[in-house]
Amino acid sequence: MLTPSIREMEFVRSDGGTLASYTPGAHVKFALPAGERSYSLIDFEPVSTDSAITSYRFAVQLEAQSTGGSRHMHELAPGDEVLALPPGNDFPLVAAKPALLIAGGIGITPMISMATALRQSGTGFRFHYTGRTGAVMAYRDELEKAFGDHLALHFDDQPEKALNIGSMSASVSAEEHVYVCGPKGMIDAVKSAMEAAGVSADRIHFELFTSAAEQAGDTAFEVEVHATGEVFEIPPGKTIIDVLEAGGVDLIHDCLRGDCGICKTDVIEGLPDHRDVVLSDAEKAEGKVMQICVSRAKSARLVLDL
Structure with missing residues (x-):
């Protein structure tokens, strides 16, 4: 246990063989009783594609409202x-x-491997890590030892050390790429601040660590598949992908968190309730596309170009 809620685990192949190589920021998808769950790989030493990899390292946070994934891992x-x-x-x-x-x-977790690779290659980087309190932030000592002056720690319970997204966005250089991973609210705030500061969308990269939570007041709505005319009811607690795939509709998707963009779908009729971190504020306002893995509807029915 790294903190009261974060557990570190190391996995090896059960047949003793070597494991596949990967690049910084990568994740492994586990098939668990509650469904597929993805966890980022952690490396404080560079991963070489020329050397055999014998184990994978992860850290998993036990979610208070776990649907079975993080609890099973713990x-x-x-x-x-x-x-x-x-x-x-x-x-x-x-x-x-x-x-x-x-x-x-x-x-x-994915940022550790990124910082490790940047340090190894001699590429300039700044590293900011924020948490509610210092006690809940995993790897603090290791990070300070590994990355020294590159690293800045921020604590929500210490206003003088809280993350200042506004000043950070104003400091981004013309060549710098921004990578953000964490809660949806933080990602949305960073994206909006960076866009307002003139950082182009192709230099803002993000990964959301949890699926969009069910919200109080969620109600059922209908989805019409334009190609076939089939209509499906999407109840609270189920996603569009959940229901359509159960009904035999073949869909393309990956993350199921609203951050990879693969399931982006054109909206022919209806008003989406956007809950992803992929679309820009302008795209969300226009309402012509949506991420069907997490987003819902503000109208009684959506007609989707499927």
Whole structure:
């Protein structure tokens, strides 16, 4: 246990073989009883594609309202086996470009490997890590030892050390890329501030660590599949993808958190209730596209170009 709610785990192949290589920011998708869950790989030493990888390192936060994923990971004992896919990466580093890394809470995990790679390559970077209090922030000592003056720690309970997104956005250089991982509210705030400061969208990269939570007042709505005319009811607690796939509709998606953009779908009729971190404020206001993995509807029915 790194903190009262964050557990570090190391996995090896059950047959003793080597594991697939990966790039900074990568994750591994686990097939758990509650469904697929993805966790970022952690490296304080550079990963070489030329050397054999014998273990993967993760840190998993037990969510207060866990639907079974983080709880299952916290209940694993040494020797237990789980099924996992090879690493994937929806949050890659742009090579040879200076970086501003912003991590909130458990969103620190992919940033560690990114900072490690940037340090190894000699690429300039700034690293900001924020949490509610110092006690809930994993890896503080290791991070300070590994990254020294590159790292700044921020604590919500210490106003003088709280993360100042406004001043940070104003300091981004013309070549610098921004990477942010953490809660949705923080990602939205960073994106809005960076866009307002003139940082182009192609230099703002993000990863959300949890799915969009069910909100009080969520009600059922209908989705019409334009190609077939089929109509599905989406109840509270279920996503559009959940219901349509159960009904035999073939969909393309990946993260199921609203941050990879793969499931972006055109809206023919209706008003989306956007809950992703992918679309820009302008796209959300226009209402012509939506991320069907997390977003819902403000109208009684959506007609989607599926």
